Amino acid sequence: MKKITLTAVALGLMLTAPMATAEVKSLRGDSELSADAQQFDRKDEVYATGGFKRAWKLQPPAVPHKTDNDRIVLQENTCLNCHSTETFEKEKAPKLGDSHYLDMEGNVMQEMSMRRYFCNQCHVPQVDAEPLVENLFEGDN
Ligand code: HEC
Numbered sequence: 001m002k003k004i005t006l007t008a009v010a011l012g013l014m015l016t017a018p019m020a021t022a023e024v025k026s027l028r029g030d031s032e033l034s035a036d037a038q039q040f041d042r043k044d045e046v047y048a049t050g051g052f053k054r055a056w057k058l059q060p061p062a063v064p065h066k067t068d069n070d071r072i073v074l075q076e077n078t079c080l081n082c083h084s085t086e087t088f089e090k091e092k093a094p095k096l097g098d099s100h101y102l103d104m105e106g107n108v109m110q111e112m113s114m115r116r117y118f119c120n121q122c123h124v125p126q127v128d129a130e131p132l133v134e135n136l137f138e139g140d141n
């Protein structure tokens with residue numbers, strides 16, 4: 001029984017392996033592993049006054065401004081300098097979304113939930129770049 005299974009697996013590998021190697025091409029292209037990586041173009045961040053349109057209702061909105069100088073570490077989160085409950089009015093920035101004040105049971109809290117501390121886990125800046133792969137996604141809005 002064991003022997004038969006092994007043979008089947010081996011046969012399967014023999015059949016699929018040549019096909020797979022022919023189609024796989026690394027994003028690195030044809031350059032030798034030992035060659036230096038090519039210099040990449042640094043893409044410009046795209047800004048949008050009034051924010052980017054959301055693709056569906058509860059999408060975390062994309063960040064419509066520069067984030068190069070922001071830091072999100074244990075000691076500080078510079079995003080909160082403008083977006084927190086205490087700062088948003090003075091900075092004329094949109095306040096954190098309502099969902100950021102909910103605890104795990106859905107109760108509304110005074111302070112932001114720490115589950116939302118890592119802003120860029122959900123909110124991403126946008127750059128002016130060609131997509132690496134074709135994407136047929138169309139928004140829902
Ligand atoms: C210096 C103040 C400031 C800092 C720091 C800042 N923001 Fe903003 N942010 C703004 C302002 C002002 C807007 C509104 C821009 C507009 O709509 O034209 C905004 C807009 C946004 C929006 C869009 C909201 C929407 O409804 O479209 C998101 C998301 C956002 N910021 C996330 C972040 C994140 C994440 C960080 C940290 C990496 C950050 N911001 C740091 C001031 C700031």
Ligand code: HEC
Pocket residue numbers: 058059060061077079080083094095096097098099100115116117118119120121122123
């Ligand atoms: C787990 C995902 C997640 C994290 C982490 C997160 N957000 Fe959000 N954020 C969302 C979603 C989803 C929305 C849209 C729903 C809402 O408004 O609550 C949103 C909305 C917003 C808005 C727009 C509010 C409005 O009224 O238009 C701002 C500003 C924002 N977030 C800032 C931040 C900042 C700053 C942080 C970090 C301190 C952060 N978010 C962390 C998911 C996230």
